[in-house]
Structure formats: C-alpha cells, structure tokens
Amino acid sequence: MAEQGLRSTEQRRLIIDKFFESAQHLTIDELLGRVRHEDPKVGYATVYRTMKMLADGGIAHELNFGDNATRYELADEEAHHDHLICQKCGHIIEFEEPLIEELQERIAARYNFEIKHHKHELYGNCKNTAECEQRLAHTGDREYSK
Amino acid sequence: MAEQGLRSTEQRRLIIDKFFESAQHLTIDELLGRVRHEDPKVGYATVYRTMKMLADGGIAHELNFGDNATRYELADEEAHHDHLICQKCGHIIEFEEPLIEELQERIAARYNFEIKHHKHELYGNCKNTAECEQRLAHTGDREYSK
DNA sequence: TTACGTGCAAATTTTTTGCATGCAC
DNA sequence: GTGCATGCAAAAAATTTGCACGTAA
Numbered sequence: 001m002a003e004q005g006l007r008s009t010e011q012r013r014l015i016i017d018k019f020f021e022s023a024q025h026l027t028i029d030e031l032l033g034r035v036r037h038e039d040p041k042v043g044y045a046t047v048y049r050t051m052k053m054l055a056d057g058g059i060a061h062e063l064n065f066g067d068n069a070t071r072y073e074l075a076d077e078e079a080h081h082d083h084l085i086c087q088k089c090g091h092i093i094e095f096e097e098p099l100i101e102e103l104q105e106r107i108a109a110r111y112n113f114e115i116k117h118h119k120h121e122l123y124g125n126c127k128n129t130a131e132c133e134q135r136l137a138h139t140g141d142r143e144y145s146k
Numbered sequence: 147m148a149e150q151g152l153r154s155t156e157q158r159r160l161i162i163d164k165f166f167e168s169a170q171h172l173t174i175d176e177l178l179g180r181v182r183h184e185d186p187k188v189g190y191a192t193v194y195r196t197m198k199m200l201a202d203g204g205i206a207h208e209l210n211f212g213d214n215a216t217r218y219e220l221a222d223e224e225a226h227h228d229h230l231i232c233q234k235c236g237h238i239i240e241f242e243e244p245l246i247e248e249l250q251e252r253i254a255a256r257y258n259f260e261i262k263h264h265k266h267e268l269y270g271n272c273k274n275t276a277e278c279e280q281r282l283a284h285t286g287d288r289e290y291s292k
Numbered sequence: 293t294t295a296c297g298t299g300c301a302a303a304t305t306t307t308t309t310g311c312a313t314g315c316a317c
Numbered sequence: 318g319t320g321c322a323t324g325c326a327a328a329a330a331a332t333t334t335g336c337a338c339g340t341a342a
Contacts, residue, residue, distance in 0.1 A: 009315075009316070009321095009323080044306095048308075070306085084253070084254065100246055100249050113230050118267060119265065120265070124259055125262065128258055174332090187299075190331095191298075191334085216332090
C-alpha cells in the first residue's frame with residue numbers, strides 16, 4: 001500500500017475502502033456519509049486530508065461538475081476517460097475517444113503547447129427519460145446530506 | 147441594450163464597459179479592480195450580481211480553471227471555442243476544432259444523450275519558455291488583489 | 293413616486309488550519 | 318517514546334443575501 005512515510009490508520013483504511021468499493025464520483029459529503037455508517041466519529045478534515053493525499057499521489061482524480069461539490073474518482077493508469085453529465089438526474093457516463101485525444105495533441109502542437117492533462121465534459125440530458133426520472137427519484141444514492 | 151425589465155445604472159454600464167473592453171477571461175477581482183479605477187465605491191456584490199445577470203442572459207460565460215477563481219468571457223453566438231491553459235504563466239489560448247465537436251455528437255448519440263453545452267480544457271505549459279516567463283513576471287495584468 | 297439597484301456587512305458554503313490529544317511504528 | 322494523524326472548532330476564501338438608502342423610469 002501507501003508506505004512512503006504515510007501511516008496506515010483505522011480512518012484512512014476505512015475512507016479508502018469506502019472510496020474504492022463505491023460507485024464512482026462521490027462527493028466528500030457522500031463519502032463521509034458512508035464512512036460514518038461504520039464509524040460516526042470520523043471528521044470532515046480527515047476525509048478532506050485523505051482524499052487530497054490520494055489525489056496528490058495520483059490514485060484519485062478531483063472532479064468538478066459545476067455544482068459546488070468536488071467529486072473524486074479512482075484514477076486508472078491505463079486508460080483516460082472523460083465524462084457526460086446529465087443535468088437532470090446527475091447521472092455520469094464515462095467515455096473514451098482516442099481520436100479526440102489525438103486531435104488535442106494536434107491542437108497543442110499548433111499552439112506550441114505541451115498538454116499535461118485535460119478535462120472534457122459534455123453536459124446535457126439523458127434521452128431515455130424513463131431511466132432518468134427514475135434516477136432522479138431515487139436520490140437515496142446520496143445517503144448523506146448535512 | 148438589455149431592456150427586459152432591467153435598469154441601466156451607472157455601475158452596470160461601467161462594469162459592462164470594462165468587461166467588454168478587457169482582455170478576456172477576467173476574474174471578479176480583476177474586473178472589480180478595473181471598475182474601481184473609475185469609481186472606487188463600487189462593491190463586490192454589484193459585480194457579482196451584474197456578471198451573474200450577463201451569464202444568465204447568455205452574454206457572458208462563466209469559466210473555472212481550477213484556481214478557485216471564477217472567470218468570465220464574452221459569449222460569441224457564432225462560434226464556440228475551448229481553452230488551452232498554461233499552468234505556469236496562466237496564459238489562456240482559445241481554440242476551435244469542428245472535428246472534435248462532431249466526435250462529441252457521435253459520442254452523445256452512442257450513449258443516447260443530448261448535449262446542451264460542453265467544456266474542453268487542455269492544461270499544460272507553453273513550450274515557448276521565454277514568452278511564458280515574461281508573462282509570469284509581468285503579472286501587473288491583474289491590477290488588483292485584495 | 294415606486295420599485296429596482298446599490299453598498300455594506302453579515303450570513304453561507306466549501307475547504308483549510310491550529311492545536312491538544314491519540315495512536316502507529 | 319516520538320512524531321504523524323485525528324477531531325474539533327476556528328479561520329479562510331469565494332459567493333450570496335438582508336436591509337436601509339439611493340436613483341432610474
């Protein structure tokens with residue numbers, strides 16, 4: 001695990017477990033909710049600190065979809081993906097498109113620029129309204145709101 | 147101008163003027179700085195409210211490049227563009243790439259999704275280090291910091 | 293005149309920090 | 318035992334809001 005001068009504490013293990021096992025794209029609130037299910041005494045600061053740690057270490061990515069809530073997803077060394085975000089139900093779909101990645105590189109070259117990372121987010125609506133409304137209803141997914 | 151039940155006040159005129167004439171991508175702080183050059187009594191709230199108004203009206207776009215500072219740019223009915231952001235000097239380059247837009251639509255179709263808008267940001271560094279450092283030095287561009 | 297806009301300060305919201313105490317090593 | 322980690326509460330930082338007063342229409 002993460003033994004680069006980092007301590008393996010009860011809380012960190014719990015937070016990381018919940019993060020790994022979860023359906024992706026959790027907010028701090030959602031994550032803390034799940035953590036507190038198991039140990040109600042864990043504080044916000046610890047979750048913030050732990051996730052920052054994972055993000056710094058490249059294990060997690062910070063996401064921000066414009067609803068003032070930072071989300072985290074598990075980083076995947078192999079493949080990069082981007083996101084479709086439904087603005088009605090909040091559903092997030094991941095996509096990969098090598099052609100776009102290649103075009104990006106071409107654009108960077110055009111402007112004499114070196115890309116370190118990128119963010120490509122498509123906002124809109126699910127066309128399958130039934131599924132969308134259903135997801136909207138059962139927002140018990142969140143499990144936690146202050 | 148904007149006569150849909152909106153009043154044309156001294157402050158709004160000043161803020162909008164400064165916004166329009168500026169080199170794009172201003173933060174609220176930068177914008178307020180320029181406004182206060184002319185009228186030191188203008189408050190944050192007015193700038194926030196005015197820019198929110200422009201954004202709602204589709205005249206300005208809100209941007210967020212991950213340094214906790216919302217930026218605004220003039221919206222262009224005609225052409226959509228995306229951004230390259232240098233993480234050293236903060237320089238922002240705009241680009242257009244119809245092929246990417248088309249690929250996006252294809253992706254949306256694949257997932258039965260309707261795109262309303264999107265965000266495509268390439269983060270990295272200027273390869274022309276000289277220009278980059280120079281920009282970094284002359285950050286008097288900001289003109290205002292609390 | 294009359295309602296909308298402004299400035300100020302206080303309230304919110306999200307995230308970070310300081311510090312005494314606790315626990316991993 | 319020693320120092321990093323935690324929890325709490327306070328601090329920051331960005332944005333929003335309430336309210337008395339000003340002003341465009």
